[in-house]
Amino acid sequence: MKKILIIGGGAAGLSAGIYAQKSGYEALICEKQNIAGGGLSFWEREGHHIDNCIHWLIGTNKNTEMYRTWCELGVLGDADLYCKQRLYTSNSSGGSLSLDRDLDKLQNDMLSLSPRDEKEIRSLIKAVRTLEGYFGIAGKNHDERLSIEKPLFRLPNLLKYYPLSLEDLAARFHHPVIKDFIVSFMPAKFASLALIFTMANFCGANADLPIGGSAYVKERLEENFLSLGGKIEYGKEAVAVKTKGRKVVSVSFLDGSEYSADEYIFTIDPALLFGRMIDCPMPAGLASQYKKRKRFSAVQCAFECDLPTLPFEGEETLEIPEDLRVVLPGHHVNLRYEGHEKSYSPKGKTLLQAMIYCSEEAAVSYIEAKHHSKEAYQKQKEEIAECISALTVKQFPFLAGKLRAIDVWTPSTYQRYLGTEVGSFMSFAFPKSSIPRELSNRVASFNHLYLAGQWLQMPGGLPIAVTSGKKAILRIVKQDRIRKQTKTAKRP
Numbered sequence: 001m002k003k004i005l006i007i008g009g010g011a012a013g014l015s016a017g018i019y020a021q022k023s024g025y026e027a028l029i030c031e032k033q034n035i036a037g038g039g040l041s042f043w044e045r046e047g048h049h050i051d052n053c054i055h056w057l058i059g060t061n062k063n064t065e066m067y068r069t070w071c072e073l074g075v076l077g078d079a080d081l082y083c084k085q086r087l088y089t090s091n092s093s094g095g096s097l098s099l100d101r102d103l104d105k106l107q108n109d110m111l112s113l114s115p116r117d118e119k120e121i122r123s124l125i126k127a128v129r130t131l132e133g134y135f136g137i138a139g140k141n142h143d144e145r146l147s148i149e150k151p152l153f154r155l156p157n158l159l160k161y162y163p164l165s166l167e168d169l170a171a172r173f174h175h176p177v178i179k180d181f182i183v184s185f186m187p188a189k190f191a192s193l194a195l196i197f198t199m200a201n202f203c204g205a206n207a208d209l210p211i212g213g214s215a216y217v218k219e220r221l222e223e224n225f226l227s228l229g230g231k232i233e234y235g236k237e238a239v240a241v242k243t244k245g246r247k248v249v250s251v252s253f254l255d256g257s258e259y260s261a262d263e264y265i266f267t268i269d270p271a272l273l274f275g276r277m278i279d280c281p282m283p284a285g286l287a288s289q290y291k292k293r294k295r296f297s298a299v300q301c302a303f304e305c306d307l308p309t310l311p312f313e314g315e316e317t318l319e320i321p322e323d324l325r326v327v328l329p330g331h332h333v334n335l336r337y338e339g340h341e342k343s344y345s346p347k348g349k350t351l352l353q354a355m356i357y358c359s360e361e362a363a364v365s366y367i368e369a370k371h372h373s374k375e376a377y378q379k380q381k382e383e384i385a386e387c388i389s390a391l392t393v394k395q396f397p398f399l400a401g402k403l404r405a406i407d408v409w410t411p412s413t414y415q416r417y418l419g420t421e422v423g424s425f426m427s428f429a430f431p432k433s434s435i436p437r438e439l440s441n442r443v444a445s446f447n448h449l450y451l452a453g454q455w456l457q458m459p460g461g462l463p464i465a466v467t468s469g470k471k472a473i474l475r476i477v478k479q480d481r482i483r484k485q486t487k488t489a490k491r492p
């Protein structure tokens, strides 16, 4: 049986492993941590369960191709889903506005806030509905081969958002609450299409939450892989790839071991693979992404709340005032509360997670700060927690005296944990005037080396990661078929 060595046991590696086993190969995943999952991460702290990944899982609508993939991976199908009514609520000085899963309600809420913005509001909601239809979310017009590009270039009411960032889109509205609603959920430099895409998925019941969250998804992937006969070695960090001509000879690991296989799939940050672990330049398509796009990360903090429940659903976003931006690296804090998961916190307490997206430059500065002085970095983390706590209490005075920071983590944490160059947990930022195109998983210089993982398509995320794992195996299956046919054809 043909052996496939997969480097990285995140969502992409586990997905590649599952499809490899299902296709009759023998897969071994080598993961540098002592636990699989990668960015699909969660941990326990002072009796609380911190779910650090899934805010929404795209592909929960049964009419979509992604749902079928999740079922093949053993994740959805029989999973219980939590369907939030609101994805987020933006809170600014002027008031608040929620992204409700009922688009008519959202439109009415926006119209009653700002009748003056009626034209822009109707146009935005129409764009969301158009995209919903094209992804087949509503079961209409479904064509699973359609990428985002096709509807975009055919439909003027979507195409007009292509050159706009979120801050450009916000500038089209007059009302400050609507402006804040548009820029508060994701970085303001992101494409307006990123928000429209999120709205279409959420309102089309295609971005719900599996009960048990990230831990549930990681366990389903891992258990499915192992039950199919796959093997995982934990604490196994790849450090170098030996090659000879077009052939990969072996991968060596930090513990001194060296493994060979028939096919190799790398799911790690390509910035750390090419030119560092393997003596070969990065494929041109990927290299141009690293050159022209920015990466991003986040600073996060978990608070124990001394209350048995909180009056929030979905995320609450808060604007960061100018004077706090010297400590906090962004313009908004997103507060996350998983009230539906009763087992995540001890009785009588709740957990509130705060996240602030930061730029690549800011991410690098946290990594450098930690290298420079652990004490100063620790102090910086304490200041972050204090500022977020003060901001949260200012917006929600009932939390005064009830919040206690139990963990703070930064891009430096992700760099150490995931092994990404600048502490990314997704791939490239999604800027205006760009389309998330899928990059090739081939490395032209070698015959049996493939790539998978979120780096093959901006902005990353679990659907991209697991789909890339599946496609790497489909490519290997196809190559094998071609080789077999060529051999048969050559026979006299």
Ligand SMILES: Cc1cc2nc3c(=O)[nH]c(=O)nc-3n(C[C@H](O)[C@H](O)[C@H](O)COP(=O)(O)OP(=O)(O)OC[C@H]3O[C@@H](n4cnc5c(N)ncnc54)[C@H](O)[C@@H]3O)c2cc1C
Pocket (backbone or CB within 6 Å): 007, 008, 009, 010, 011, 012, 013, 030, 031, 032, 033, 036, 037, 038, 039, 040, 041, 052, 053, 054, 055, 056, 057, 058, 236, 237, 238, 239, 267, 268, 269, 417, 418, 419, 425, 426, 427, 452, 453, 454, 455, 460, 461, 462, 463, 465
């Ligand atoms: C805070 C946060 C929120 C998120 N929210 C969502 C969400 O709501 N929805 C969504 O779809 N996605 C979300 N994501 C993104 C999602 O987690 C990632 O896109 C996805 O997990 C990427 O999977 P991957 O396998 O491509 O990469 P990774 O998960 O990074 O996997 C790579 C693996 O390789 C391992 N590795 C690295 N170097 C080596 C080495 N040298 N040798 C061996 N192993 C190595 C790493 O430890 C890791 O396990 C979120 C992520 C975070 C952190």
